Amino acid sequence: MTEMSGADMVVQALVDLGVDTVFGYPGGAVLPIYDALFNHPSIKHILVRHEQAATHAAEGYARSTGKPGVVLVTSGPGATNAVTGITDALLDSIPMVVLTGQVPTTLIGTDAFQECDTVGITRHCTKHNYLVMDPDRLGPIIHEAFHIATHGRPGPVVIDIPKNVQVATGTYSVPEFIQHNSYRPQVEPDADAIAQAIDMIAASERPIFYTGGGVINAGPDASAALRQLVSLTGAPVTSTLMGLGAFPSDDPKWLGMLGMHGTYESNMAMNRADLIIAVGARFDDRVTGRLDAFSPDSKKIHIDIDRSSINKIVPVDLAVVGDAGRALDALIAGWQAKKLSARDYGEWWRRIDGWRATRCLDFPEKKEPDAAIMPQRAVKALFDATRGRDPIITTEVGQHQMWAAQHFGFAAPNRWLTSGGLGTMGYGFPAAVGAQIAHPGRLVVCIAGEASLQMNIQEMGTVSQYRLPVKIFILNNEWMGMVRQWQELTYESRYSNSYSDSLPDFVKLADAYGWTGLRIDTLGELEAGIQTMIDTPGPVIVDCRVAQLANCFPMIPSGAAHTDMILQPNDIVGTMDDEAKALV
Amino acid sequence: MKIKTEAGERHVLAITVDNEAGVLAKITGLFTARGYNIESLTVADITADHALSRITIVTSGPPPIIDQIIAQLDRLVPVHRVVDLNDADDAHVEREIALVKVAGTGDKRIEALRMADVFRAKVVDTTLSSFIFEITGTSDKVDRFIALMRECGLVEVGRTGVVAIARGPEAL
Numbered sequence: 167m168t169e170m171s172g173a174d175m176v177v178q179a180l181v182d183l184g185v186d187t188v189f190g191y192p193g194g195a196v197l198p199i200y201d202a203l204f205n206h207p208s209i210k211h212i213l214v215r216h217e218q219a220a221t222h223a224a225e226g227y228a229r230s231t232g233k234p235g236v237v238l239v240t241s242g243p244g245a246t247n248a249v250t251g252i253t254d255a256l257l258d259s260i261p262m263v264v265l266t267g268q269v270p271t272t273l274i275g276t277d278a279f280q281e282c283d284t285v286g287i288t289r290h291c292t293k294h295n296y297l298v299m300d301p302d303r304l305g306p307i308i309h310e311a312f313h314i315a316t317h318g319r320p321g322p323v324v325i326d327i328p329k330n331v332q333v334a335t336g337t338y339s340v341p342e343f344i345q346h347n348s349y350r351p352q353v354e355p356d357a358d359a360i361a362q363a364i365d366m367i368a369a370s371e372r373p374i375f376y377t378g379g380g381v382i383n384a385g386p387d388a389s390a391a392l393r394q395l396v397s398l399t400g401a402p403v404t405s406t407l408m409g410l411g412a413f414p415s416d417d418p419k420w421l422g423m424l425g426m427h428g429t430y431e432s433n434m435a436m437n438r439a440d441l442i443i444a445v446g447a448r449f450d451d452r453v454t455g456r457l458d459a460f461s462p463d464s465k466k467i468h469i470d471i472d473r474s475s476i477n478k479i480v481p482v483d484l485a486v487v488g489d490a491g492r493a494l495d496a497l498i499a500g501w502q503a504k505k506l507s508a509r510d511y512g513e514w515w516r517r518i519d520g521w522r523a524t525r526c527l528d529f530p531e532k533k534e535p536d537a538a539i540m541p542q543r544a545v546k547a548l549f550d551a552t553r554g555r556d557p558i559i560t561t562e563v564g565q566h567q568m569w570a571a572q573h574f575g576f577a578a579p580n581r582w583l584t585s586g587g588l589g590t591m592g593y594g595f596p597a598a599v600g601a602q603i604a605h606p607g608r609l610v611v612c613i614a615g616e617a618s619l620q621m622n623i624q625e626m627g628t629v630s631q632y633r634l635p636v637k638i639f640i641l642n643n644e645w646m647g648m649v650r651q652w653q654e655l656t657y658e659s660r661y662s663n664s665y666s667d668s669l670p671d672f673v674k675l676a677d678a679y680g681w682t683g684l685r686i687d688t689l690g691e692l693e694a695g696i697q698t699m700i701d702t703p704g705p706v707i708v709d710c711r712v713a714q715l716a717n718c719f720p721m722i723p724s725g726a727a728h729t730d731m732i733l734q735p736n737d738i739v740g741t742m743d744d745e746a747k748a749l750v
Numbered sequence: 751m752k753i754k755t756e757a758g759e760r761h762v763l764a765i766t767v768d769n770e771a772g773v774l775a776k777i778t779g780l781f782t783a784r785g786y787n788i789e790s791l792t793v794a795d796i797t798a799d800h801a802l803s804r805i806t807i808v809t810s811g812p813p814p815i816i817d818q819i820i821a822q823l824d825r826l827v828p829v830h831r832v833v834d835l836n837d838a839d840d841a842h843v844e845r846e847i848a849l850v851k852v853a854g855t856g857d858k859r860i861e862a863l864r865m866a867d868v869f870r871a872k873v874v875d876t877t878l879s880s881f882i883f884e885i886t887g888t889s890d891k892v893d894r895f896i897a898l899m900r901e902c903g904l905v906e907v908g909r910t911g912v913v914a915i916a917r918g919p920e921a922l
Binding site: 285286289290293294295297314318319346347348349351472473474476477478481744745748 | 751767768771772775776779780783814817818821822824825827828829830
């Protein structure tokens, strides 16, 4: 119990909570907190160039470390610029605490300079939010906010702090033990449900694990438990975009990602399975395809920490509410206690191998050194060149993101940072900044599209300022490729506003910011170009020119079932009925 | 292409929440953001220390949507408990209060008073040419009374919306 200013309390609370990094941008309404942070011995403040980038950098920090990301921005435009990243963190369940300055309590509601209703605006894009009207409440609220952001299903929490609350003095107190009145997520799974799940798995003939970001959020131990359970049961594994890395991609039981741009084998296996074990995944529309045709003959077990995810989209036979890691541990313990062994899934694997034989990720390409680079080849070459270096890969949103998900293999969690739920173009580069700050010695590569990258390209300045060795690998096809692909599929190739006109010279841009810039034009230059990127110290931007009209396959077109995948470009018809057009 | 909607059933939800600023906005915002219906909503604090409020929401939707509404409400940080009063044996009591102003003279005035008596509505204000009735009952009963008053010079209605509580000795 010490008397101090609100701003000092904020900093003290961050220190007490073990925060080492804050991503932010100063402004009038947070000046007292910035003053309290001045030359701080343990908290490093990373000055971004736009508040949206602060939130994505915090997400990158959080996703690559498992610790909450912390953001500090000013009132009004500072807060509204942060909204996209806050929403992104909500949809991808990323733990994040955002401190926003606010006009003094005496001016709230008067349309004061740089005033906006931050708690109102963020009410539905945060897990929870607070407006602190009394400095004495700062300690308990900040501690509670971190608790809420990191417990149960993680998510973003906003704390709006009026300027006079930062200046006023009060008593700093730390709750000894946070037991929230009403927020007590169920972490331990129900024992009966676990027992039933074991019986269902043991009785199944065509089981499949369908895992998601919840396994990553449950920590590296959950990924280890998943591997153990898969090896005990012998069942195949597929995963959502957010779940990549929880299961090693070189394991024979790995079927690849499922869903709209997933592999043929994983989607067919989901469709034909007699048991789906969903772990920390939420049956997103990108995963299920047409709902009435989704896995029609299977029983479904859904393990999720969020009760509202269960039966939201697909009705399931058995719900297990709890932490993915705890549930997997309980399943392993139960499986071993019953002395069960893996069934012979020989027939099931033979069918899966039949689907694998379509080699759905193959793509046509010319092999001559002066040939245009297929974007898939570029990702594969990057993967091959970085093997053994344990890189952290971030992506923007679009075709390049899907190619990266399909062709880059991950062996461990927390190495794949991408915007899945909100699909935020402009996520990848600042997320790479956050990941690099958290892991200064690691190779961090942002696989980008030339269009997405420009949404937060101003962060090149941040990278220069902190001398971060971030690498940006642009698959430059001069198109908003995914938009163009949909226009090809749905609107008879009327490419309305999807051409990336007036692109900057990325190499000169690199020079302007003190980076190294490289351009790769042909297949013959690809491997050497990537090697130069890796070997060059400091930040590097690679403008990798790729075949302009390549499309991302396989693909389940909107409104289609898992069994109706487009495998090759010549399967495209170019028109779609209104029902399908209306789906996103 | 036409947009389709699904028919639903009526449910009464009793929700206890922290009595703090913004909670009501959070709850009503959840309904609008996720496209759920609110037919009526009442709220007041219910504990001696003013720490908790009880919200009664009448909503409608197909059973899976009702289940989703409950799950979505339940995961909001300031929500303590959500109870579907239409669950299980469906045994609960619902009441609503309406204040009904009727203006007129002569036969219509007499008829209004007579019907108010039948509905056990109380007269809470009167002038030579008007009455204000207070009527308590289920929403159906209030609806029927108001419909009759339309014939007798109805000029204004104010309604509270439904409050409801489960039958029997147990608390929520």
